[in-house]
Amino acid sequence: MSTYLPSPRPDDTIWGSIQQAEQIIPGVWSVSTSSHGGFILSDQRQAAMPEALSLPGPSYEEDCDWALPVLAFEQEFRSAPGTLKGWIELAHDTARCWHPDRYGQFTGVPVEENQSHILRDRNAYKAAIGKLEVTSAWGSWASWVPEGKTGVVAHQIDSVNHLARPTHTGQAVYALVDAEAYKTRSSVCILDDLPHEIIETPEDMRPKQIA
Template sequence: MPAFNSTPAPDLTPWGKADTATERLPGVFQVTTPSHGGFILYDERQAAMPDALRLDAPAYEEDVNWSLAVIAFAEELAAAGDHLTKIEIDLAHQTARNWMPDRYAAFTGKPVEPRDSYILRAILAYEALIGEIVVVSAFGDWADWVPAGKTGVIGRKLASVNHLGHPTYEGPEHRALVEATRYKASASPNSFAAISAEIMP
């Protein structure tokens, strides 16, 4: 492992002015701002990121991307001696498997199974419904067009789903009604056929 130099704490981040900036490792800062936070990597650290884990910009936000930085430098972080670091590293692996399975598999050399990844399960669920009318929004009977005891749904034809589990729709919107209890018991994504939705004229 090459030696890295300590660097000044960042004052500005992609999420605004830093409230706190903790140097977790030389050249690796964990920052917070009033709105968000994450890890900021200085140039040498960004260059040292494994190809599979490196983002284009050296900012790894705190919701998901932080896990890439922690996995990349897990050995150094563990050696730093913080008793909570093992929990952090385990959570980083879980987060990356769930939300970035392609990157995680490329880094580890092991395929990620759908049972271990929310994204992969979402992709499979949407792929099974391509070509069908799928619910894109739902309304309770508080809406003026939805009778009591029903759920109003709006659906469109599912065209495709990308590697992030984001669906693409095509064609016109369709309004339909379904029994509220039936809709509540269903799992997303929902096709009109699966929930016996009655299309409105």
């Protein structure tokens, strides 16, 4: 028998007003709003979340974070009636991909790079610290981009966090790269990996002076 108590329906969410809500196991509400949704845990459930899987608040959004409570309370999901047990394999796959550090710490099974795009991108960023990453691009429809080229702006990678989100430093660097080569770029697009020509800041991209 579960030692967790049912909890009242949440009044609101960090994603907006609730349109639908269902308590899928005691103390775990699945909610949806007009724009997003996820799981909201009761105080009792949140306190019981393993440290490796626990987020700072009781909200676990529906794209990736929902998998963390499913892993934490996996036995209850396995024994629940209906379709809940079918979420378990997907939860493992989702956590491996989006939360590789948390998953490895909780399960004791290290996540391989080919199982997690977060891990792949994070390692790629670490290897490219100090290099220029392409952060924006324009096609030949832009006045400063010739046919057959893609205009790009690149910034130097300074660091990367556990979610593979980089920080950049320094001035923007503008360049022209081969349009076909740009189509085959990797998810972490390093300027030096593409044939390119560095150019002056295009007139269209310069700050306008106020008279």
